[in-house]
Amino acid sequence: MANRWLRPEVYPLFAAVGAAVGICGFQLVRNICINPEVRVSKENRAAGVLDNFTEGEKYAEHFVRKFVRGRAPEIMPSINSFFTDPDKN
Template sequence: MASSTVNRWLRPEVYPLFAAVGVAVGICGAQLIRNICINPEVRVTKENRAAGVLENHAEGEKYAEHALRKFVRNRAPQIMPSVNNFFSKPQI
């Protein structure tokens, strides 16, 4: 019984599926860890929960304006701009 299950799921055809699911789980895990560790609105310890609502706008701004957002802010929303320009702009 176990041998047939292994033979069914461990084929080379399903490796891309495992990779895609693994990447998705990794992204979700990274976001979960990021929110638990550095989100100013999440309080895990009892002492921090007792503090109530904090008006710390600087910490919230630092959390929202992370490095990836700063990196892509002034860039064109394209994945491959050179290929897009090649096919969309007329060549003279």
């Protein structure tokens, strides 16, 4: 029975599902630990709605967003410019 599911053709499926579960787990832990709108402890829940804008901005402006802010929204800019503007090359 185990030989039926552990064929080499199934390994990419296991890798894709494992990556998806890993990304979901990372986002879950990130939200529980550092999201200012998620309150796990009873004391924090009793505080109600907090107007803590600096903590919210710190959460929203993470490293990846700061890294891509000034860049063009392209996956491979050098290849795109090669095919769209042949005069430069």
